[in-house]
Amino acid sequence: KAGVTQTPRYLIKTRGQQVTLSCSPISGHRSVSWYQQTPGQGLQFLFEYFSETQRNKGNFPGRFSGRQFSNSRSEMNVSTLELGDSALYLCASSAGPAASYNEQFFGPGTRLTVL
Amino acid sequence: AQKVTQAQTEISVVEKEDVTLDCVYETRDTTYYLFWYKQPPSGELVFLIRRNSFDEQNEISGRYSWNFQKSTSSFNFTITASQVVDSAVYFCALKSGGGADGLTFGKGTHLIIQP
Numbered sequence: 001k002a003g004v005t006q007t008p009r010y011l012i013k014t015r016g017q018q019v020t021l022s023c024s025p026i027s028g029h030r031s032v033s034w035y036q037q038t039p040g041q042g043l044q045f046l047f048e049y050f051s052e053t054q055r056n057k058g059n060f061p062g063r064f065s066g067r068q069f070s071n072s073r074s075e076m077n078v079s080t081l082e083l084g085d086s087a088l089y090l091c092a093s094s095a096g097p098a099a100s101y102n103e104q105f106f107g108p109g110t111r112l113t114v115l
Numbered sequence: 116a117q118k119v120t121q122a123q124t125e126i127s128v129v130e131k132e133d134v135t136l137d138c139v140y141e142t143r144d145t146t147y148y149l150f151w152y153k154q155p156p157s158g159e160l161v162f163l164i165r166r167n168s169f170d171e172q173n174e175i176s177g178r179y180s181w182n183f184q185k186s187t188s189s190f191n192f193t194i195t196a197s198q199v200v201d202s203a204v205y206f207c208a209l210k211s212g213g214g215a216d217g218l219t220f221g222k223g224t225h226l227i228i229q230p
Contacts, residue, residue, distance in 0.1 A: 033217050043206065045217030056216055088158055092218075101148045101167070101210055104218065106160035 004093045004107035012113045018079040021110045025072050025093030032074040033104060034066060037088040049074050050097040086114045117142040119209050121221035128197055129229050136192045136224045138207030147211030149190045154204040166190065202228045
């Protein structure tokens with residue numbers, strides 16, 4: 001089985017721009033969660049999608065949004081980028097929704113640098 | 116509120132030594148799950164183990180073992196006869212409260228195995 005894939009792997013943007021990151025979960029998995037990893041804050045939960053619906057959201061501003069398509073692929077969008085948005089964005093795939101406590105399998109991440 | 120504390124920021128040992136990574140968690144829920152993930156330099160989080168709050172049996176998988184003690188709210192991870200390939204950042208994580216809020220991660224322990 002192919003693992004979780006994320007594109008692009010690296011991205012450089014400037015302040016004020018917007019960015020879209022993509023995640024394809026493991027085949028058959030319907031839940032996709034997004035996490036932000038920074039040296040200062042560590043790993044923080046952004047949001048989770050299951051069956052095309054956002055189920056939960058972490059404590060992030062509205063500039064962070066996402067969606068999930070019928071094939072379970074998910075995109076994450078960050079608008080009006082700030083320097084502090086520079087981070088590794090990790091996507092995790094799970095067979096069931098977050099509330100099912102299934103283990104989450106992570107992709108390689110997208111490293112976003114905001115200049 | 117839930118919290119995971121990994122007090123050891125960095126540990127350095129010589130190959131073949133045994134090493135224990137500590138994890139202390141806080142949650143008010145009676146149902147919760149604990150996880151350990153490994154993050155090698157490539158950045159991808161690799162799932163190692165999941166343990167639920169009703170199962171305090173210790174687990175051994177090859178050179179890896181986990182000691183779950185509810186009385187001290189700890190879920191420690193031991194690597195026996197460490198190898199250079201074990202060098203990575205290890206994260207302990209918690210999911211509780213119905214699992215709706217994604218994983219709560221500790222800050223991670225950077226393990227360095229010297230040859």
